[in-house]
Amino acid sequence: MLTPLLLIPAVGAIALACWSGCSAQRARSLALATAGTTLLWTVWLFTQFDLTDPGFQMREFLPWIPQLGLNYDLGLDGLSLLMVALNSLLTWIALWSSPTTLDRPRLFYSLMLLVSAGVAGAFLAQNLLLFFLLYEVELVPLYLLVAIWGGEKKTYAATKFLLYTALSGALMLAGFLATVLLTDGLDFRYMTAMGQTLPLVAQTILLGCLVVAFGIKIPLVPFHTWLPDTYVAASTPVAMILGGVLAKLGTYGLFRFGLGMFPDAWALLAPYLAVWAAGGVLYGAVTAIAQKDIKRMVAYSSIGHMGYVLLGGAALTDLALTGAVTQMVSHGLILAILFHLVGLVEAKVGTRELDVLNGLMNPIRGLPMTSALLVLGGMASAGIPGLMGFVTEFLVFQGSYATYPIPTLLAVTGTGLTAVYFIILLNRTCFGRLDNAIAYFPKVSFTEQFPALILATLILFLGIQPNWLVKWGEPTASSMVALLLPRSVEVIAGDRAPTSPVALETPADLSHKALPIAVAGLKSLP
Amino acid sequence: MTLAEGVQLVSFGLLAAMMIAAALGVVLLSNIVYSAFLLGIVFVSISGMYVLLNAGFVAAAQILIYVGAVNVLILFGIMLVNKREDFAPVRRAWLGKVATGAVCLGLFALLSTMVLGTPWALSSEAAIGDGATVMIGLHFFSDFLLPFELASVLLLIALVGAIILARREFIPDEMPQDTVGDALKLPERPRELVPASRDGAES
């Protein structure tokens, strides 16, 4: 049931690569059909998914290289389901939004599908080595996607991306090998690795290794320098996939492996992670304000928003973790719509400079529809109530305030700053007087607008009816926190009990109190 | 000390002195013809050592092969080439010489320490003396059969290789026209050499 998620795009990619006489139009149709089939399959998976079971469902197992402990082992839980859905949806949308006049279309579509297959596999992998393998598979296709079809400084950006990601892969492999072989096992199954009992020091070191490895991918602040270059240099569809899906691979890995395998160490490091996350949020927001290029601004906004995800993961409450999981989805959708619209603006107006853009809202000569959607996207990203961004951020803050009030407050400030730079962006681009002398923009066709419309509908709809999103992630998040809580209390108790007995109660009790209230509040929102 | 032992000792000393002096001459003399002849003396003294060790067959082989073939070949080579070339004196050549000398001395010291400090497992069997040829033959056709046969292939291929390197090539006519000029060269063109210094660029 899960293999088609890998198989359909992979077969499509190979078919496209081998079919030499294929026209650009036909390649596009074939790619869209492949991605569409995958999307339909994902929808069907939603109908088959058993909400009452917080564990892994639809397991698939095939021995591959038993000597290494590497097996083809897939499974699906709420977290994976949401991520896979995000991947399938954004792949289809990115393929749709790729320009029809593309150089070497077969290679482009084939690489995009390859990335999609690899990422889907990574989200489903239940074997550490399989995860690593699929994580590395998308490396070269993405490098080529950025390096061939990118904008200026594309090879520099692509190489930087490649080296950072390869380094992250190397660190991750070291972490995985150490985890499994330290326990004297030869079993790279995720479930086995979850059950290991390593001393806390070893766990902390290994977790640190994984945090850096995935932190490069997310990216967390000192490791983020590849991000603005790569996002800006990448073409619109590639940027959508990079920011919308690939970055989630980092947070997914962090939660799945960091939190899942080393709950003790996670509980120990969580306060620092929360501070780190808040720092990332503020850094992303402040740097975004200083940007003059709207694409770069959106890229930096991504750093800030991934900070919320980390904050939610660090908070050790199931509300916050649910928030983090849903924030991953909402950030993916919002970033995708923003990149799409920015790409559209660039394609039509010919520039991304804030100082040049002006008055696009003009109903006659501007790009009114695009601007309207851009306003919507900006609002969603800034967390305006009624849109998807608000719901997920609210969940994160609500859940983490109990544990880490100060980092949460800092992150809330970050949301305020997000609003500031989006107002700057929208004010400069959409409003103001359009210079009639230069405003001869080509019309935006419906086909070009279509992906943004779908995304906007989703953002709006899930903002009004968040339960449809939350319910998929909630059981998994709860089970993860349940894994975490008893141990974390132990660790924190052992660590701090003599000095501050209050800390004992905070995470466990408050979160349990907070959850029903918050969920009830959410349900009454519309 | 019996007379025989005394004779042995004296001849060992003589041979050793001769060998070392000749070997030093090979390395230090600048005239290469002298070096070649001195090399012959080195080989002869080694053969004398073998005689002292009661290994007559090896001694004979040493003279036949090394003096009779190898050394003569070297002399032929030197005399056929017979090219005089004056080398520009290298500045501070003494530095290199001193360094080489130091390294060699160090190596010599290390090896002599090793030779003296190691408990050698000496074979208790008596030297076979004149029966050596029979024994060598037996070994060649039993446990050393494989290297013996492999050496024949090696010699064959060395022969073939020497002929290939030495023969005058004819450039066949059936080759396509454009490759004739480059025949017998690597298909890759040599790359343009970048001048090593500015002087090179100007001249």
Added chain:
Amino acid sequence: MDFSALAAQLNAGAILPEGIVIITLITVLVGDLIGGRASSRWTPYLAIAGLFAAIVALVYQWDTANPIAFLGGFNSDALSVVFRGIIVLSAMITVPMSIRYVEQSGTSLAEFIVILMTATLGGMVLSGADELVTIFVALETLSISSYLLTGYMKRDPRSNEAALKYLLIGAASSAIFLYGVSLLYGLSGGQTRLSAIAAQLAADSSDAPIGLVVALVFVIAGIAFKIAAVPFHQWTPDVYEGSPTPVVAFLSVGSKAAGFALAIRLLVSVFPLVSEQWHFVFTALAILSMVLGNVVALAQTSMKRLLAYSSIAQAGFVMIGLIVGTEAGYASMVFYLLVYLFMNLGGFTCVILFSLRTGTDQISEYSGLYQKDPLLTLGLSICLLSLGGIPPLAGFFGKLYIFWAGWQAGAYGLVLVGLITSVISIYYYIRVIKMMVVKEPQEMSDSVKNYPPMRWNLPGMRPLQVSLVVALVATSLAGILSNPLFTLANDSITHTPLLKAAIAEQAAAMVSHTETVETIAIAPQ
């Protein structure tokens, strides 16, 4: 001595594959003498058939009841079978890719093949040799043939320079190796068989005499020269650049595999007394090779030099398996060499193809190649990515296995160096791919602009294509379908009595070591 009894004792059937190679090479030589130039139409195919027959014979030798041949001079155990297989296979892929190359340079093909097969023969005997004289003669057979091959294009000064350099450095290293071997002969009181030497050394003393250490150092110098480990690598880039490319392909795979076979057999069987020392030396060699090979490769502009440094680095990775000395360690070496064979030879095939069509091997000249020659671009990209260890290609699994084995045995430092340097290596491999794939049509280099249309029907091109496709398919699929290869690699280790004993000994040493550590740790309390 009774002749028939002697013949039975010799067990000459063990060298049947070598016999087939010898017969083939003599047939080629004589056939070329009789047939003249026209014989070049069939000699390469005869050679390939002979090498294939040798592989078949090797398959039948797998797991023979009586592997010892020539009264202990030759050992046809599983380890030697697998290494001989690697060497023959590398020659078998090298022959088809050299046909066109040699023809185009106007030299005679038959002699080239004969010398190549002699080198193969030397490598094969070296992999199985269990006795000092055989080892040395086999080593010289391999070396002298390699010198001849290197200088085969004698009108080209680069080829001459390469041959001379290789000859001088190689002869020096052979001499040092011979000195070390002679010390072993002396230390053991006149034994030449490796097992007898080991037994004698172990019986004589429990702690290693200084002579053994000196012998070890000299022997390692000889081996490290063959596998081109830093700092014994200086010949590699120049020789690789100046030699005919098919020769380089063989040297980088076949000759290296023979060196590793020699290393395993000699070090494991003769030097257990100084095992700490040789592990230490090899650790240093491995780290230096990985770091220097990968870092210097970054700065190369010529494809052959790039592959030279990359092969140095790859040898460093393989050495990890040797150092850890566990079953998985040796098996990972064998596995890595098997996949390295295909990916490296595939890469060289592409380099040959490109240089045949454009006459250059500069990396910058590859730019924009995808438009003119998609097959070549695909082939070279896949082989280079596999060398860089990108999944799902074969090289990824090879590296994974080596790192896994290394980590399992506790060689954390080595594995980390390997991981970091393989990240570096991805950079220079991708640089070539960037040149070929990413460059815009207007950035195309002159040689690619003048790229002649592909004519596979020229004499010698078809085999080149075949060997390219074989290497390509093997590189892409050997990883995904690697289970049989894994089994083969593991079996070759478990079926080798020599290694089994060594592994058991090391495991015992490890246990006692941890026990001593534990007692020391407990003692203060």
